[in-house]
Amino acid sequence: MTDEIALDIQEVSKAFGATNALERVTLQVHRGEFLTLLGPSGSGKTTLLRMIVGFESPTAGRILLGGRDISGLSPADRSAGMVFQQYALFPHMTVADNIAYGLKLRRWPRAEQRERVGEMLDLVRLEGYEARYPRQLSGGQQQRVALARALAYDPEIILMDEPLGALDRALRIEMEQVIRRIHRDLEATVVYVTHDQQEALALSDRIAIMRDGRLQCVDTPEELYYRPASSFVASFFASSNLLPVTLVERLGPDSARVRYGQDELSCRVAGEIAGPVQLAVRRRSLRREPSPNCLVVRGTVAETLLFGDEREVILDVPDAGRVVALIAAHAAADLAVGQPVELYVPPEETVLVTDVDAGAPGTAGDADAPLQPDALAVGP
Amino acid sequence: MAPLHDRNAVTADRNRRERMRHLSDRATRLGGGTVVTIAALLLLIPAALVVALSFSNDKYFNFPPRSWGTRQYHTLFTSPQWGDAIWLSVKIAVPAVVLSTLIAVPAVFAINRSRLPLRHALQAAGVTSLIVPLSAYAVAMYGVFVQLHLLATYLGLVIANTVLAFPMILVVTTAAMSRIPVELELAAMTAGASRLRAWAGITLRLLIPAILAGAVLAFITSFDEAVFINFLGGPGQVTLPKAVFDSVRFGVDPVITAIATLLMLFTSVLMLIALRLRRTGQ
Amino acid sequence: MPTHAQTIRRALPSLRREGARPWSPTVGNVKALILLAPLVALLVGFVFYPLVKLAIDSLTSDHGLRNYSDVFANASTRRALYTTLIASVIVTAITVAIGAMLAWHLVTVRSPAVRAVLWLAVLAPFWMGTVVKNYAIILFVSHDGLLNDLLAAVGIGRQQILYTSGAVVIGIVYSMVPYAVFSLYGVFAGIDQSLLSAAQSMGASRIQALRTILVPLAMPGAVASAALVFAISVGFYVTPVLLGGGQTPFMASVIQANILTYYDYGFASAASVVLLVVATAILGIALRLVGRERLVRAVA
Ligand SMILES: Nc1ncnc2c1ncn2[C@@H]1O[C@H](COP(=O)(O)OP(=O)(O)O)[C@@H](O)[C@H]1O
Ligand SMILES: [Mg+2]
Numbered sequence: 001m002t003d004e005i006a007l008d009i010q011e012v013s014k015a016f017g018a019t020n021a022l023e024r025v026t027l028q029v030h031r032g033e034f035l036t037l038l039g040p041s042g043s044g045k046t047t048l049l050r051m052i053v054g055f056e057s058p059t060a061g062r063i064l065l066g067g068r069d070i071s072g073l074s075p076a077d078r079s080a081g082m083v084f085q086q087y088a089l090f091p092h093m094t095v096a097d098n099i100a101y102g103l104k105l106r107r108w109p110r111a112e113q114r115e116r117v118g119e120m121l122d123l124v125r126l127e128g129y130e131a132r133y134p135r136q137l138s139g140g141q142q143q144r145v146a147l148a149r150a151l152a153y154d155p156e157i158i159l160m161d162e163p164l165g166a167l168d169r170a171l172r173i174e175m176e177q178v179i180r181r182i183h184r185d186l187e188a189t190v191v192y193v194t195h196d197q198q199e200a201l202a203l204s205d206r207i208a209i210m211r212d213g214r215l216q217c218v219d220t221p222e223e224l225y226y227r228p229a230s231s232f233v234a235s236f237f238a239s240s241n242l243l244p245v246t247l248v249e250r251l252g253p254d255s256a257r258v259r260y261g262q263d264e265l266s267c268r269v270a271g272e273i274a275g276p277v278q279l280a281v282r283r284r285s286l287r288r289e290p291s292p293n294c295l296v297v298r299g300t301v302a303e304t305l306l307f308g309d310e311r312e313v314i315l316d317v318p319d320a321g322r323v324v325a326l327i328a329a330h331a332a333a334d335l336a337v338g339q340p341v342e343l344y345v346p347p348e349e350t351v352l353v354t355d356v357d358a359g360a361p362g363t364a365g366d367a368d369a370p371l372q373p374d375a376l377a378v379g380p
Numbered sequence: 381m382a383p384l385h386d387r388n389a390v391t392a393d394r395n396r397r398e399r400m401r402h403l404s405d406r407a408t409r410l411g412g413g414t415v416v417t418i419a420a421l422l423l424l425i426p427a428a429l430v431v432a433l434s435f436s437n438d439k440y441f442n443f444p445p446r447s448w449g450t451r452q453y454h455t456l457f458t459s460p461q462w463g464d465a466i467w468l469s470v471k472i473a474v475p476a477v478v479l480s481t482l483i484a485v486p487a488v489f490a491i492n493r494s495r496l497p498l499r500h501a502l503q504a505a506g507v508t509s510l511i512v513p514l515s516a517y518a519v520a521m522y523g524v525f526v527q528l529h530l531l532a533t534y535l536g537l538v539i540a541n542t543v544l545a546f547p548m549i550l551v552v553t554t555a556a557m558s559r560i561p562v563e564l565e566l567a568a569m570t571a572g573a574s575r576l577r578a579w580a581g582i583t584l585r586l587l588i589p590a591i592l593a594g595a596v597l598a599f600i601t602s603f604d605e606a607v608f609i610n611f612l613g614g615p616g617q618v619t620l621p622k623a624v625f626d627s628v629r630f631g632v633d634p635v636i637t638a639i640a641t642l643l644m645l646f647t648s649v650l651m652l653i654a655l656r657l658r659r660t661g662q
Numbered sequence: 663m664p665t666h667a668q669t670i671r672r673a674l675p676s677l678r679r680e681g682a683r684p685w686s687p688t689v690g691n692v693k694a695l696i697l698l699a700p701l702v703a704l705l706v707g708f709v710f711y712p713l714v715k716l717a718i719d720s721l722t723s724d725h726g727l728r729n730y731s732d733v734f735a736n737a738s739t740r741r742a743l744y745t746t747l748i749a750s751v752i753v754t755a756i757t758v759a760i761g762a763m764l765a766w767h768l769v770t771v772r773s774p775a776v777r778a779v780l781w782l783a784v785l786a787p788f789w790m791g792t793v794v795k796n797y798a799i800i801l802f803v804s805h806d807g808l809l810n811d812l813l814a815a816v817g818i819g820r821q822q823i824l825y826t827s828g829a830v831v832i833g834i835v836y837s838m839v840p841y842a843v844f845s846l847y848g849v850f851a852g853i854d855q856s857l858l859s860a861a862q863s864m865g866a867s868r869i870q871a872l873r874t875i876l877v878p879l880a881m882p883g884a885v886a887s888a889a890l891v892f893a894i895s896v897g898f899y900v901t902p903v904l905l906g907g908g909q910t911p912f913m914a915s916v917i918q919a920n921i922l923t924y925y926d927y928g929f930a931s932a933a934s935v936v937l938l939v940v941a942t943a944i945l946g947i948a949l950r951l952v953g954r955e956r957l958v959r960a961v962a
Binding site: 053054055074075076078080081082084086088089090091092101102105106146149150153 | 566567570574577582586
């Protein structure tokens with residue numbers, strides 16, 4: 001990754017009739033960076049990607065690729081490579097012809113075309129498949145051809161729209177490795193769309209989280225996972241529990257004291273705090289052994305599910321609704337449905353968040369959180 | 381828990397209803413099967429009759445024939461009048477199909493790849509000529525052909541047949557286009573193709589089997605056209621359907637059975653080709 | 663291993679100016695109109711213009727408005743109109759009933775041999791072509807044809823069928839059944855068959871399952887199909903002329919006699935408009951009932 005900005009999205013909005021698919025999205029992607037657009041279905045990821053590549057035109061805003069405004073350019077002139085969820089291989093062409101398609105249009109000499117196709121097939125590990133037709137390949141192989149086709153003419157940017165969405169789990173993991181290796185080897189700039197946070201974690205340099213057509217935040221996977229800036233990021237990205245707490249005082253820019261039930265504790269703050277506050281607690285932070293100054297979560301076991309090494313324990317917690325914990329299987333073996341239980345959370349693993357983007361509290365992800373009117377009054 | 385005798389009564393009642401239902405189901409299946417069998421036979425018999433009678437060796441029409449042979453086919457191939465009629469039919473159908481293709485295919489692209497208002501209404505309007513009462517439509521065309529001096533002309537017949545034939549290509553090509561993912565075009569354009577090139581090299585290329593299938597159906601439509609020709613053709617323009625029509629109208633010439641059989645063979649082969657083409661296009 | 667340093671980035675042959683008009687993924691309206699021009703020209707020139715001209719001519723040419731009073735005053739024309747409409751209603755009922763049963767069997771039948779025979783039966787009239795179909799019916803129903811042989815054999819005795827409106831109905835049904843099967847096949851194939859099994863598993867008899875599940879689901883498609891069969895039947899020309907003969911009154915025969923024998927274009931155009939109005943009314947009702955989408959699908 002370099003500091004040079006490859007893709008510059010400035011205040012881009014898109015309306016389809018009455019629905020605002022995108023609202024004032026601003027985002028920079030660096031050359032060589034792997035950036036993932038992550039968000040629930042319908043959040044506008046595909047729309048943004050299609051505007052970058054030229055299949056939709058923005059209602060407002062500008063998109064710069066390599067420093068030039070591309071709004072007047074046809075997709076052909078944008079120097080982008082696109083990989084689609086449903087592969088979109090040309091069914092009437094062989095694998096080699098598919099990969100060479102962009103090269104032919106660029107009038108590469110035949111020998112160079114052939115050489116480049118060979119290189120690309122090496123890259124995606126499909127040596128010897130030149131003469132096959134797409135219908136003779138498995139889904140994973142087709143997607144690798146699609147990848148090779150998009151890479152062959154060395155576009156300035158590679159765009160992928162849920163490329164692994166049509167593949168089964170094992171193939172997805174294998175393809176993630178292929179994509180990671182290619183990104184590393186070619187130093188390509190990639191904008192990748194997915195709704196799967198595991199995939200985003202595994203692949204990305206940075207992740208842009210989208211919700212309802214708006215960009216929520218852009219950060220590295222570590223930051224987003226360990227220091228989520230909003231309740232949406234915490235619950236959507238790390239599947240964190242959100243506990244209703246009261247802000248007691250701000251201890252500084254990145255920490256605060258809060259009260260949960262009778263207990264008071266210090267926690268981290270990563271984003272902006274405004275309105276009702278919640279404590280984000282990751283599922284693996286809930287333990288059975290207490291630690292110094294820990295947060296105590298009391299509830300009754302509603303359900304337990306064995307996930308192999310870990311057991312998912314779902315608690316009914318008064319005030320907080322359902323709380324999900326992932327506990328080592330041996331440590332959770334004694335938990336039975338209906339049994340009251342206490343779980344302990346180390347304070348340094350909690351993050352104070354608010355629902356930054358949603359207009360009214362109690363919408364979307366935090367339907368279970370009760371109103372905390374007094375939290376509004378407390379300032380740092 | 382219900383007393384024992386009650387339970388027995390309930391069980392007996394249920395068993396009886398089960399039996400009734402089984403009987404009713406069997407009657408339904410049997411009844412349906414019988415009606416369908418009779419319907420299928422009634423559809424097949426006239427066709428089979430024509431084929432069978434084409435191998436009658438009688439000079440005049442007899443049923444059942446007194447002798448069997450290939451006399452009708454001999455008569456057919458040695459009389460020039462039928463050859464002329466077939467030739468005129470082909471001479472009308474071929475340009476009508478070409479015109480139909482040139483009209484329908486660009487229209488399908490415009491309808492599916494533009495935001496033009498009313499484009500879907502236009503597509504629906506494209507099949508008008510298939511659903512208006514044909515004899516009334518023929519009178520309407522008669523009025524226009526008189527005005528444009530197209531009555532009893534070759535050009536007029538080509539136009540009239542085009543009007544009836546192009547919806548075939550429109551319909552078949554539209555259906556095929558809806559099955560080609562637009563992403564293919566988009567992929568081509570990102571790879572560097574102009575829109576025209578993406579259309580021609582990808583979508584149009586993939587539509588070819590469907591267009592050919594539509595063209596075959598359009599050809600059959602035109603080759604078989606028997607209504608407009610009566611109103612618009614005048615006495616001079618005798619296509620094959622017109623010749624058969626006149627012959628049947630003024631008596632049952634047994635040669636017709638031979639023509640009919642060959643026509644059936646010809647049409648069925650063309651239709652199977654069209655079907656195969658539509659399949660490969662998918 | 664290729665690295666992007668090895669690749670010479672080549673400029674595309676056509677690079678458009680920056681800051682030009684925003685590029686749109688859909689083709690512009692002007693280009694779309696150019697592509698549609700041939701279709702529009704044909705539709706306007708030879709579909710809409712003729713129909714509009716017909717309507718105007720029927721009111722203005724020859725005897726003007728009297729064209730219509732002639733049509734309705736003339737007893738034999740009235741009878742022809744009546745016969746045409748009644749025959750078309752009967753044709754529609756029979757065609758849709760037979761077509762639905764055949765289509766349903768084609769969708770559900772398991773044996774490939776039976777399915778092949780059924781398809782052959784449906785396609786046979788189609789393959790014969792317009793005129794030959796009617797010729798085949800002539801052979802079938804003629805005085806000493808196969809049908810009369812059968813009637814004689816079962817003791818009913820030979821009937822005069824050819825050159826009656828009965829023969830015309832048989833002929834039109836024979837021509838229309840394949841069309842009805844094609845459109846209803848699409849309707850039935852789109853219905854999830856497991857719904858019927860589900861109904862039967864809950865205790866419905868086969869006929870109840872068909873009546874309560876299949877019929878309501880298939881109804882819009884069947885209405886569309888019936889409307890089309892009716893509209894097309896009203897305009898049949900070849901069958902009334904060949905199977906009805908000179909004596910049986912059908913509108914098609916009246917129209918063609920007026921235009922080709924008496925050269926009374928005014929009368930013929932008025933009679934045609936009457937047919938068009940009837941067909942359009944029926945199609946319009948179907949359009950209101952089931953929507954354009956289904957109606958268009960029933961055609962194709
Ligand atoms: N062509 C379109 N016409 C109308 N609405 C659209 C269109 N494309 C997308 N939308 C709407 O825009 C929103 C964002 O869609 P999309 O970008 O596909 O989301 P995602 O890819 O994140 O699932 C959705 O509400 C969707 O319904
Ligand atoms: Mg999407």
